[in-house]
Amino acid sequence: SSSSASGLENQIFQYIDLHQNEFIKILKEWVAVESDSVQPRLTQEVTRMMEIAAARLQALGATVELAQLGTSQLPDGQSLLLPPLILAELGKDPQKPTVCFYGHLDVQPAKKEDGWETDPYTLTESDGNLYGRGASDNKGPVLAWINAVETFKALKLDMPVNFKFIIEGLEEVGSPGLEKLIKDKNQLFFSDVDYIVISDNLWLSNRKPALTYGTRGSICFFVEVQGGERDLHSGTFGGIIHEPITDLIALLDSLVDISGRILIPGIYDDVSILTEEEKKLYESVEFDVEGHKNISGVKKFLYDNKEEILMNMWRYPSLSIHGIEGAFHEPGIKTVIPIRVIGKFSIRLVPHMNISIVEHQVKQYLEDIFSKRSSPNKLMVSVPLSAVPWLADINNTLYTAAKGAIKTVFGQDPDMIRDGSTIPIARMFQNITKKSVMMFPIGDADAGEHSQNEKISRSNYFQGTKLFATFFLEIAKLHEQLQEASTMKTTN
Ligand SMILES: NCC(=O)N[C@@H](Cc1c[nH]cn1)C(=O)O
Numbered sequence: 261s262s263s264s265a266s267g268l269e270n271q272i273f274q275y276i277d278l279h280q281n282e283f284i285k286i287l288k289e290w291v292a293v294e295s296d297s298v299q300p301r302l303t304q305e306v307t308r309m310m311e312i313a314a315a316r317l318q319a320l321g322a323t324v325e326l327a328q329l330g331t332s333q334l335p336d337g338q339s340l341l342l343p344p345l346i347l348a349e350l351g352k353d354p355q356k357p358t359v360c361f362y363g364h365l366d367v368q369p370a371k372k373e374d375g376w377e378t379d380p381y382t383l384t385e386s387d388g389n390l391y392g393r394g395a396s397d398n399k400g401p402v403l404a405w406i407n408a409v410e411t412f413k414a415l416k417l418d419m420p421v422n423f424k425f426i427i428e429g430l431e432e433v434g435s436p437g438l439e440k441l442i443k444d445k446n447q448l449f450f451s452d453v454d455y456i457v458i459s460d461n462l463w464l465s466n467r468k469p470a471l472t473y474g475t476r477g478s479i480c481f482f483v484e485v486q487g488g489e490r491d492l493h494s495g496t497f498g499g500i501i502h503e504p505i506t507d508l509i510a511l512l513d514s515l516v517d518i519s520g521r522i523l524i525p526g527i528y529d530d531v532s533i534l535t536e537e538e539k540k541l542y543e544s545v546e547f548d549v550e551g552h553k554n555i556s557g558v559k560k561f562l563y564d565n566k567e568e569i570l571m572n573m574w575r576y577p578s579l580s581i582h583g584i585e586g587a588f589h590e591p592g593i594k595t596v597i598p599i600r601v602i603g604k605f606s607i608r609l610v611p612h613m614n615i616s617i618v619e620h621q622v623k624q625y626l627e628d629i630f631s632k633r634s635s636p637n638k639l640m641v642s643v644p645l646s647a648v649p650w651l652a653d654i655n656n657t658l659y660t661a662a663k664g665a666i667k668t669v670f671g672q673d674p675d676m677i678r679d680g681s682t683i684p685i686a687r688m689f690q691n692i693t694k695k696s697v698m699m700f701p702i703g704d705a706d707a708g709e710h711s712q713n714e715k716i717s718r719s720n721y722f723q724g725t726k727l728f729a730t731f732f733l734e735i736a737k738l739h740e741q742l743q744e745a746s747t748m749k750t751t752n
């Protein structure tokens with residue numbers, strides 16, 4: 261038990277500790293579903309995952325709608341029914357605040373052969389960690405929230421808040437259809453929501469909890485170079501043709517320099533100017549550069565100093581190359597000239613970059629570089645997905661309540677951080693619903709999201725569950741105080 265926790269909080273913590281095995285069993289069942297949204301062949305599994313989660317919420321007494329998001333067009337022209345999205349609600353007491361929780365249950369692809377030490381879809385405990393794809397991103401945190409709600413129910417405690425849930429299965433592919441859905445549901449489902457909480461990122465360290473107030477956006481590019489109709493023998497045709505993959509590599513190689521600076525003209529023009537005040541903020545963040553290097557497994561970062569590293573993770577754009585479709589990538593050597601290759605890269609966007617301007621700058625730049633090569637091949641550049649960055653005002657009830665809960669459970673104040681990754685819904689929520697949004701991570705920095713051996717530590721899973729339960733009590737208390745204060749104002 262925590263020294264500053266109340267009797268009620270200690271009762272809740274005890275329940276969570278006593279039911280650890282059950283909570284791990286559910287996480288194991290959820291991780292076992294290969295709900296990979298990146299590969300269209302696994303869409304059925306994402307749908308199955310959404311149905312399992314819907315049943316769990318229904319068992320807690322929630323009203324659940326599985327909202328349809330329509331279809332998407334596959335590269336071969338076929339259309340695919342998208343997995344549904346969960347909209348659920350539990351409690352409708354007008355005296356209580358309504359907190360809406362967002363999470364996603366789709367995952368990034370994972371195969372044992374990628375270098376995992378255990379099967380990615382079999383949750384495996386070792387040295388206090390629970391390994392499995394989605395354990396941290398984002399099945400574990402979604403379950404921590406649900407487990408916290410369940411704890412109140414099981415102990416027959418009054419629910420401190422009304423709950424709403426929006427849980428999707430397409431986050432890892434940029435949340436298609438989500439913006440329209442939020443717009444459509446803004447007057448109904450979201451109208452009585454007071455606060456929105458997302459728990460889909462990590463702390464800055466392995467020791468200290470954090471609260472997140474910003475994320476970068478993202479714009480993904482496909483750069484397709486096509487020669488003829490079929491792959492060619494490199495002995496027969498090598499030396500006499502312009503090879504598509506050579507063109508593509510030249511294009512990809514023109515994007516960033518050795519220092520990580522993006523070479524696309526104009527790309528930094530709209531990036532918000534760094535003020536002295538903001539600079540001081542990075543100086544004050546506690547950040548272990550060596551520890552972060554160890555987590556990443558690399559020997560050297562592009563920058564040596566703490567502030568530059570933080571700024572380049574959070575407040576400057578970055579460009580990453582993800583892969584080449586159509587290139588031979590199996591073990592061994594195949595002496596082929598691939599005739600159609602697609603390079604894939606993305607740029608993380610920061611305030612105040614504009615998606616259409618960046619798209620135009622990148623296309624223009626690639627076309628210029630390509631034209632200098634006098635290649636007869638065909639170049640096509642497209643943008644399969646994009647999302648805007650998000651920045652929150654931290655001076656509000658949501659952040660105060662979360663800080664209070666962190667103090668109770670961990671006995672310390674959180675790191676106030678931004679995150680370099682992208683949660684498309686964060687800014688959509690902020691823009692459309694105008695409600696306050698907070699990101700409330702529960703996991704250590706070394707969780708390995710999107711990587712091999714992704715995990716959530718046992719401690720993060722259960723302390724996270726306690727944290728959310730404490731947060732419910734804290735936000736209810738603060739909300740009541742706010743309402744009392746506003747009633748006094750109107751009666752005076
Ligand atoms: N946990 C959030 C996350 O990993 N989000 C993805 C979303 C995305 C952005 N571009 C394509 N997908 C991320 O990579 O940040």
Ligand SMILES: [Zn+2]
Pocket residue numbers: 364397398431460
């Ligand atoms: Zn995620």
Ligand SMILES: [Zn+2]
Pocket residue numbers: 368397432709710
């Ligand atoms: Zn992710």
